[in-house]
Amino acid sequence: MPAPTEVVDDVYDITTREEPRDKRYRVFFSTKATPTLVDTGLQDTTEAVLDGIVDVGVEPERVIITHDHGDHVGGFDAVVERYDPETWVPEKTSLETDHTPDHLYGDQIGRFTAVHVPGHTKHNHALIDEDAGVAIMGDTVFGADHRGLPTGYFHHLPAVYSDDPRAAAF
Template sequence: MPTEIVDGVYDITCKHDESYMGGARYRVFLFDGDVPTIIDAAFPDTTNRLIDGIEKTGVVPERLLITHGDGDHIGGYNALVDRYGVETWVPNNLSVSTRTEGVGLDTDPDHRFSDGERIGRFEAVHVPGHTEDSYAFVDERDGIAVMGDVAMGSDLRGFPPGYFVLPPEVWGGDVNSAERNLEKLLEYEFEVGLVYHGSSVLEDARDTLEAFVNFPGKVYYETVVRNR
């Protein structure tokens, strides 16, 4: 069943793998509003569950945004286009992952976006590291950041929920860049940070992210050790 995780925003969990990483969840987010928008599309083989979840919300998506090209984020792209005729937006440097079979775009996207582009209520923020094409979407009006895979919920790694962690190295990418580039999100104001894996952070999300990025040891090193 979909869950209205904050007002007008639905978490549609398409897969829950209890055997992997403490219970990995794979989800999409559906935003109600002037232009109902779905962000990401889950796996190719979860499209029936995704569409069923959308139907249960009563919201008909008109726009699809893609955060990056991993199969669990872009796999249902074709099904959503076929079912709803959504306007599609994908990263200008989209790289479709080869790690998931059956992933591909049957129709060219309507739009390609780059860092800083406004798409309705959202601003696209390029945060490479997990993948080169990784983006987050920030809606400062309502104080919501959709993190893509630039960060994940701490409970995915066995910690208490309510915090952010980096994607694990086994999922590919450059962990150092992934951490360093999170600083870009601190330029924005948001209260809620929605993640695709693990539990989202629903209060003080920006401050929580800043505490993770600018931890005391880093601040000490940058202000004291580096300047010796």
């Protein structure tokens, strides 16, 4: 896997797997104030997540999960076992993990505002740090690289990825 990429000051994209047609799986790691890992990747990409953290050179003190799909929570237990960070999971979300989250969140996590964005899942959240100009979208939208569009474009998730039955009508 490529080395972590600093996307803005002290915020890193850790790509955990790349597939044909420019599809990437990744997590984001902010080293500002409280070092925070957002999502933990697929279970079979855990080593890539852990290696990326080592490459950045800062240990996470907090893990925030945006929603409960496997590509966001698969490495949860491994990260908790390695680093023992404080963990945050959306309210009303149940994880099938060996470790119980420390906190269930609604609106605020440290400097992040957690914005409830249902549609992809009932408990999907985006994380906004307005002062830093950072928005971590989870699966609120997909990046252009997922569909081969030019860099800088985003698109809504196709209905096939949604657990909301109303999405099929769009």
